[in-house]
Amino acid sequence: DIVMTQSPDSLAVSLGERATINCKSSQNVLYSSNNENYLAWYQQKPGQPPKLLIYWASTRESGVPDRFSGSGSGTDFTLTISSLQAEDVAVYYCHQYYTTPYTFGQGTKLEIK
Amino acid sequence: EVQLVESGGGLVKPGGSLRLSCAASEFTFNKAWMSWVRQAPGKGLEWVGRIKSKTDGGTTDYAAPVKGRFTISRDDSKNTLYLQMNSLKTEDTAIYYCSSLPRRWSQGTLVTVSS
Numbered sequence: 001d002i003v004m005t006q007s008p009d010s011l012a013v014s015l016g017e018r019a020t021i022n023c024k025s026s027q028n029v030l031y032s033s034n035n036e037n038y039l040a041w042y043q044q045k046p047g048q049p050p051k052l053l054i055y056w057a058s059t060r061e062s063g064v065p066d067r068f069s070g071s072g073s074g075t076d077f078t079l080t081i082s083s084l085q086a087e088d089v090a091v092y093y094c095h096q097y098y099t100t101p102y103t104f105g106q107g108t109k110l111e112i113k
Numbered sequence: 114e115v116q117l118v119e120s121g122g123g124l125v126k127p128g129g130s131l132r133l134s135c136a137a138s139e140f141t142f143n144k145a146w147m148s149w150v151r152q153a154p155g156k157g158l159e160w161v162g163r164i165k166s167k168t169d170g171g172t173t174d175y176a177a178p179v180k181g182r183f184t185i186s187r188d189d190s191k192n193t194l195y196l197q198m199n200s201l202k203t204e205d206t207a208i209y210y211c212s213s214l215p216r217r218w219s220q221g222t223l224v225t226v227s228s
Contacts, residue, residue: 040215042158049210049218050158061216093158097214100174102148102160 002027002096006105012113019081021108023072023094030074031098038098041070041079043090044107050093054079086112115140117211122222129201129226135194135211135219143167143189148214149196151207152221161196161209178204201226
């Protein structure tokens, strides 16, 4: 199974500052035939389902503010929020959909400092 | 607007069975590979299983904790996904989501396994 490890587990950032969450997969999730990384990022707020932010490691979902960006390839990935807003307080998950069993990171709780 | 609407959650005793349904609308359901994902109270996300589209073989894969107990099926004529859960255990207590990973997710339905 591919293990997804996020760091840190929790993060406190001041409003307007940058937040960075890392995700490392135990195996490569880059599919060579289409050169796509099968890696997504989600935001989850209490009582709500996960909301897709980023797919293919760096493609922003429609309607997601451009302060959210994804980067990385192979086994190392990053979600960056360029200027933290109050509504960004949530738990963030990375997820590999390269192969089954699909797996998720343990989550990173983002709070306001 | 794409919608995935679940039904069938509730309280069941250990060893019991339950079937969840997930109805899709405004969505090319018959082409989608569909998954079930669960989230135990206060915990992270756990993939349960997946069914491919019929054109891609319609085969299923399951996570180890549910293999042999849970069965995923689909009825493309009804745009509906199912999760048959048998021999339920207390550790199966969770919110269950259907999803066309990674994009579309249902609101989730709570399954509580308790005596």
